[in-house]
Amino acid sequence: MSTRAARVKRRAHVNGAGDKQEFLELYRQMYLIRRFEEACGEQYSRGNIRGFLHLYIGEEAIAAGVMSTLRPDDYVVTHYRDHGHALARGLDTNRIMAELFGRATGLSKGKGGSMHLFDASKGFMGGHAIVGGQMPLAAGLALACQYKGTGGMAVVFFGDGAVNQGVFHETMNLAAIWDLPLLFFLENNLYGMGTSAERTRAGGVDIYPIAGSYGIEAAMIDGMDVLAVREATGEAVKKIRAGEGPKFIEAKTYRFQGHSMADPARYRDQAELDYWLSRDPLKSFPKMVLDREVATEEELADVRKSADAEVASAVKFALESPPPAKSELFTDVYA
Amino acid sequence: MAELTIRQAIQRGLEEALQNDPNVFIMGEDIGKYGGAYAVTSGFLEKYGPKRIKDTPISEATFIGAGIGAAAAGLRPVIEIMSISFSLVAFDQIVNMAGNLRYMSGGQIKVPMVIRAPTGAGLQLAATHSQSFETWLAEVPGIKCVAPSTPADALGLLRSALSDGNTVVFAEPAQMYGVKGEVPDGRFTVPIGKASVQRSGSDVTFVSYGHGMRILHGAAAELAKRGMEAEVVDLRSLSPLDMDTVIASVQKTNRALTLDTARRTGGIMAEVAARLQEAASDWLDGPVARVGAEDVPWPYNRELEQEALPRVEDVLSALKKAYGV
Numbered sequence: 001m002s003t004r005a006a007r008v009k010r011r012a013h014v015n016g017a018g019d020k021q022e023f024l025e026l027y028r029q030m031y032l033i034r035r036f037e038e039a040c041g042e043q044y045s046r047g048n049i050r051g052f053l054h055l056y057i058g059e060e061a062i063a064a065g066v067m068s069t070l071r072p073d074d075y076v077v078t079h080y081r082d083h084g085h086a087l088a089r090g091l092d093t094n095r096i097m098a099e100l101f102g103r104a105t106g107l108s109k110g111k112g113g114s115m116h117l118f119d120a121s122k123g124f125m126g127g128h129a130i131v132g133g134q135m136p137l138a139a140g141l142a143l144a145c146q147y148k149g150t151g152g153m154a155v156v157f158f159g160d161g162a163v164n165q166g167v168f169h170e171t172m173n174l175a176a177i178w179d180l181p182l183l184f185f186l187e188n189n190l191y192g193m194g195t196s197a198e199r200t201r202a203g204g205v206d207i208y209p210i211a212g213s214y215g216i217e218a219a220m221i222d223g224m225d226v227l228a229v230r231e232a233t234g235e236a237v238k239k240i241r242a243g244e245g246p247k248f249i250e251a252k253t254y255r256f257q258g259h260s261m262a263d264p265a266r267y268r269d270q271a272e273l274d275y276w277l278s279r280d281p282l283k284s285f286p287k288m289v290l291d292r293e294v295a296t297e298e299e300l301a302d303v304r305k306s307a308d309a310e311v312a313s314a315v316k317f318a319l320e321s322p323p324p325a326k327s328e329l330f331t332d333v334y335a
Numbered sequence: 336m337a338e339l340t341i342r343q344a345i346q347r348g349l350e351e352a353l354q355n356d357p358n359v360f361i362m363g364e365d366i367g368k369y370g371g372a373y374a375v376t377s378g379f380l381e382k383y384g385p386k387r388i389k390d391t392p393i394s395e396a397t398f399i400g401a402g403i404g405a406a407a408a409g410l411r412p413v414i415e416i417m418s419i420s421f422s423l424v425a426f427d428q429i430v431n432m433a434g435n436l437r438y439m440s441g442g443q444i445k446v447p448m449v450i451r452a453p454t455g456a457g458l459q460l461a462a463t464h465s466q467s468f469e470t471w472l473a474e475v476p477g478i479k480c481v482a483p484s485t486p487a488d489a490l491g492l493l494r495s496a497l498s499d500g501n502t503v504v505f506a507e508p509a510q511m512y513g514v515k516g517e518v519p520d521g522r523f524t525v526p527i528g529k530a531s532v533q534r535s536g537s538d539v540t541f542v543s544y545g546h547g548m549r550i551l552h553g554a555a556a557e558l559a560k561r562g563m564e565a566e567v568v569d570l571r572s573l574s575p576l577d578m579d580t581v582i583a584s585v586q587k588t589n590r591a592l593t594l595d596t597a598r599r600t601g602g603i604m605a606e607v608a609a610r611l612q613e614a615a616s617d618w619l620d621g622p623v624a625r626v627g628a629e630d631v632p633w634p635y636n637r638e639l640e641q642e643a644l645p646r647v648e649d650v651l652s653a654l655k656k657a658y659g660v
Contacts, residue, residue: 120444133400
């Protein structure tokens with residue numbers, strides 16, 4: 001952990017108890033993502049969700065923390081492990097689930113699936129499944145914000161696997177020379193599918209120093225600590241909006257399950273998994289909230305109850321939704 | 336009417352767009368200070384400034400992808416790739432983003448963008464710089480692909496591309512920037528997806544596009560000396576394909592010959608020939624004759640390169656082989 005990350009974390013923890021509603025909202029988002037992903041796993045086993053399904057379980061603190069700092073007119077671009085980002089950005093839970101089920105009521109009418117979630121009305125520009133391919137797109141969205149002078153910005157999420165793609169470096173270079181309002185957010189969960197970053201990355205698993213070589217200010221933070229994520233992102237976003245150009249944040253995190261539903265994750269040892277499970281944000285965050293008496297157990301239980309109902313209702317909505325009409329095959333190809 | 340070169344016609348179209356639509360901007364390698372590898376955007380930086388005329392790093396995947404993002408956010412980028420051969424390193428962006436975004440977002444994301452790129456062999460640029468990937472791009476659903484062979488079509492198609500709601504690949508035959516022709520005054524357009532009959536005839540239908548048109552016109556002149564009249568069709572659009580015009584011509588001539596200056600296997604003319612076979616075999620007096628570049632990497636040596644490119648003699652012998660004329 002860098003000293004900067006430690007500093008950010010410390011400050012987050014002395015940030016007063018005055019923001020009860022904010023803390024409950026962060027908890028709600030993280031819990032909703034966890035429950036949603038668990039429900040996806042169940043529905044995959046039942047055959048209602050097919051194709052590739054990548055769960056965000058374990059990484060919830062990042063999506064919840066980052067989205068809490070953005071404006072409605074900002075753009076969000078992400079990778080194929082995208083359910084958490086979509087939920088935290090406020091996309092409709094029913095329509096996300098319906099998309100996973102391939103139904104007509106899905107965000108993309110069942111044409112995109114789990115890896116390609118979109119809601120342009122919320123600036124949520126995908127859901128992209130070629131590793132690193134989303135990065136130039138985000139630069140273009142940031143360029144449009146700059147060109148039009150909207151004061152908005154873009155954030156692009158990517159994993160440790162993406163940093164070995166050429167477009168990762170190209171996009172950082174372009175963003176830096178053009179001072180684009182773009183936040184690079186690296187979710188470093190230590191594995192690109194089944195291959196550890198230790199085996200694929202020259203220079204070690206800490207990746208943020210690369211940004212410095214493009215003149216981009218970078219920080220590394222604890223991705224299991226939602227307040228640290230929110231704090232560091234908030235600072236970066238403020239600087240970006242002030243016209244300081246792109247910023248880079250690396251959050252160390254861990255997915256508690258395999259890469260996709262097809263992956264039993266045999267390449268990771270139990271001790272490593274146990275370590276990260278012990279840092280589960282869905283345990284540590286509510287514990288901190290209770291310890292500091294920000295909210296009561298009843299209030300947390302109410303959050304859970306409401307999110308459970310939201311997910312159950314999304315599954316019901318998806319199950320009851322019709323499939324797309326056959327004629328949909330030929331729509332949305334051209335304007 | 337004014338006589339312009341293809342280069343000047345493209346310049347006119349780009350300048351109109353820059354003047355009429357504040358959301359139009361141009362980006363690419365060496366398009367600004369240098370003036371463009373083929374001098375199409377010469378003087379633009381001085382006239383329109385660095386916000387609208389953006390020199391990029393040599394990162395085709397990223398500046399094309401950035402154009403796609405800008406288009407998705409409501410701008411209308413015009414991207415210049417220095418050679419369509421370099422589109423190879425940007426194929427993920429062009430296919431998965433420009434081509435697939437609208438579909439996989441259920442129609443939410445639109446990418447109205449023009450990608451301009453010189454294409455084709457014949458300038459002794461060897462294997463990496465002489466390819467014709469418009470034939471690959473024409474296969475990609477969600478994007479359109481055009482290739483003018485006259486100044487009037489260059490301007491008319493560019494105007495259409497600049498008002499289209501989709502990404503349009505605008506392939507410019509690299510050998511033909513200096514070709515002159517009459518260009519009508521006023522704001523005429525050439526619709527995307529409409530072929531043009533450049534020469535009328537009743538004995539055989541010739542089909543090609545871009546640089547191939549020069550070869551076909553040469554062959555048509557030879558045939559005329561023998562008293563045969565070729566109808567010469569310029570596809571102009573590779574995607575969507577206008578088979579109606581081609582089929583109507585074949586119904587008149589009962590003979591068809593296609594020519595590709597791209598490698599012949601898997602080129603767009605393979606598709607034209609297959610569709611003629613499906614839709615017009617009753618009207619054909621023999622097989623669709625095909626002429627195309629050889630299926631080899633482009634050689635540097637001039638004689639070898641010319642050997643790989645189709646020539647007038649190849650057209651005439653293919654016609655003889657298929658139809659005995």
